Amino acid sequence: MxxxxxxxxxxxxxxxxxxxxxxxxxxxxxxxxxxxxxxxxxxxxxTGVLTGRVALADPAQLGLGLTVFVGIEATDHGADWRDAFLTTVRKFPEVMEAYRMAGDMDYLLRVAVPDMAAYDDFYRRLTDAVPIKNLTSHFAMERLRYTTAYPVNTRDR
Known part of the structure; x- marks a missing residue:
């Protein structure tokens, strides 16, 4: 740091x-x-501390009212699969965030889509593009809190 x-x-x-x-x-x-x-x-x-300046938008106002958290188990953990998965994920504009995880799932995606039909289309395209051992979808019913601001200590240490 x-x-x-x-x-x-x-x-x-x-x-x-x-x-x-x-x-x-x-x-x-x-x-x-x-x-x-x-x-x-x-x-x-x-120095890369500040990485960009953006405008934030309300997803519902953009017609992207469904947020899905997608847990993925990889079929294997080799470099070839990882590279293919990363290349694939980068091609999907619906994927807002992607994380490699520790624990029960290997990857976690935050996906923004208009509705269930659009998510089904995303699901089919993703699973056709790269082999996946297991995929679990969690549908957000309501966004209770959202921020892009990290909790920076602004008090003298």
Whole structure:
């Protein structure tokens, strides 16, 4: 982990809250003038601490009202299968997140689709593309909490 001081952590927290804030507003929040604040943001980007700035959208407003968590057991754990699976997953825009897991499942996907018919189509395309030992689907009924902001410590240690 990069060594982040309190000001860096406050800048990161402010940007995760709202990346559209003017530099002057962020600088004021963290106790810097604009130029040093901007230089810190550039350094955080250059070192890979900040990886991008995006707009967040409501999936339901985009017609993507069904969220499915898909647990996958691999048929084997060799490099060839892993590479094929990763290549396949990257081709599916419905896959919002993909994780290699420890425990009962090997991989966990978060999939966003309009409805059950679209999920069934996704399921068929995925299982046709790569051999899978077991696939378990968990359908989200309601999103209770969602954030993209990590819990950065913005207090002096």
């Amino acid at each position: 990069n060594s982040l001081d309190l000001i860096d952590r406050k800048i990161i927290a402010a940007l995760m809250e709202d990346a559209t804030q003017p530099i002057a507003q962020i600088a004021d929040r963290v106790g810097l003038s604009q130029t040093p604040c901007w230089k810190r943001i550039q350094k955080l980007e250059a």
